[in-house]
Amino acid sequence: MGTDITGMELIPAPVRVGHQGRCGFLMDRATTITAQDGTENTERWLRSTLGAAFGLPLAPGGEDAPNAIRLRIDPALEPEGYRLSTGSGRSVEITGGSSAGVFWGAQTLRQLLGPEAFRRAPISPGSRPAVPFADIEDSPRFPWRGMMLDVARHFLPKDDVLRYLDLLAAHKLNVFHFHLTDDQGWRIEIKRYPRLTEVGSWRSRTKHGHRASELWDETPHGGYYTQDDIREIVAYAAERHIRVVPEIDIPGHSQAAIAAYPELGNTDVIDTTALSVWDTWGINPNVLAPTDNTLRFFEGVLEEVLGLFPAATSPFIHIGGDECRKDQWKESPAAQARIDEFGLADEDELQSWVIRHFDTWLTARGRRLIGWDEILEGGLPADAAVSSWRGYGGGIAAAEAGHDVVMCPEQHVYLDHRQDGGADEPMPIGFIRTLEDVYRFEPVPAGLSEEAARHILGTQANVWTEVMQDRARVDYQVFPRLVAFAEVAWSPLPASAERDFAGFERRMATHYARLDALGVDYRPPSGPLPRQQRPGVLGRPLEGPPPNV
Secondary structure (H helix, E strand, C coil): CCCCCCCCCCCCCCCEEEEEEEEEEECCCCCEEEECCCCHHHHHHHHHHHHHHHCCCCEECCCCCCCEEEEEECCCCCCCCEEEECCCCCEEEEEECCHHHHHHHHHHHHHHCCHHHHCCCCCCCCCCCEEEEEEEEECCCCCEEEEEEECCCCCCCHHHHHHHHHHHHHCCCCEEEEECEECCEECECCCCCCHHHHCCCEECCEECCCCCCCCEECCCEECCECHHHHHHHHHHHHHCCCEEEEEEEECCCCHHHHHHCHHHECCCCCCHHHCCCCCCCCCCCCCECCCHHHHHHHHHHHHHHHHHCCCCCCCEEEEECCCCCCHHHHHCHHHHHHHHHCCCCCHHHHHHHHHHHHHHHHHCCCCEEEEEHHHHCCCCCCCCEEEECCCCHHHHHHHHCCCCEEECCHHHHECCCCCCCCCCCCCCEECCCCHHHHHCCCCCCCCCCHHHHCCEEEEEEEECCCCCCCHHHHHHHHCCHHHHHHHHHHCCCCCCCCCCHHHHHHHHHHHHHHHHHHCCCCCCCCCCCHHHCCCCCCCEECCCCCCCC
């Protein structure tokens, strides 16, 4: 990387840091913000964050005003790239290749001002926060730097979602994959199908711990986002240059929808009227029937989804496609008749037929379909993209075939998996993935052809919430590992292809103070605090290290 950031502790590490010094630009009540056209969002963000943290007005200033934070756009830079310079100490200049680049530069400025800059009110009134002398040039490695948040298994209120958008932005992550529907809950209001939320958003009880646990939480669980909530979330994300990728999971993971509208299920195999929103975890056998009625129903759902997630900020629509058990289709005369009708080879091709239908439907409306790597089974539409979760294999196959890929392999970046092998880890799930493990994750697999490597859009960390009942549990699982992931997604891979974890740990010493100021309930390096433990609740630890795939 060729970057010395000693004394700055910037995360993610920038591409290049030039001259540094202890003294630099001092902010005070006379400091202004000079914002070029196109940088207004960053101007407002700086005023609301740094202004609140230090009790400063940060009023608009003239083009040549001294003692100013200057925001500019230079299209010669990479679109998300930026330059940050404190120059002679009379101003801070942030120049971005686009408004997004300016915003990421402002995030770096916030880090340079110290942990106090992450608080909501000043703790040292009257102090003059200082920006050290620095000349920073930076741009991201990948255009897709994301986190998937599952709100179907455990619902997070709207304000918690907005908070997570702020946390993503603070780490220069720019994609929020919003997993809105599953067997255990439907979380988005669809006006033409009100029972999706009236029935599908609530379950009567919840398995406490892994599905093998004998414990139950008998409190009804649920909730959903109104369409105005969704509009607010999308707008809030856009102001932070975060794209929202909504996920409506089909044809599997659909019991909540079937519970609300039983005709969506395989009624010739089971009594779908007896189904309720699922209260436990695992892979559910109750999948959508591949009928014209089901297609029309979900076209109606997606019409409203497209209206809530504009193409400018949500070009991709995720349709799931994972873990669809085909047992009911094998037994269903209606499903078998559909296979015969279209000359399909088997149930895998039947699922591919469903996926292709929605790919065509979305493409006609200017969107792109993305799904989990199971959508490769039975054939993949030409323009569809793949979220490779079962390891690198699906992503490699998709990229070599010319499809765009987001690398998110379970063995490396599933943040619901436990962080340590200790007995105190709360409801331990899956493989042990430490902070260092995540930091050493490489999204572009070795041996990938140069052409295929260009199809790796980027990477994302996935957060499944079966054992995360509230915001504190999500924080514990996500942080600090999301910080390491953010550096993997943003910062260039060193020429040695070996990232400096010792250096990252040194920078984390400062970053923990930033997380403290933000109120993040992260896992301490020494292990879980007593209140973070869950003694007596069964998890799902697996034996041995994760497979190297």
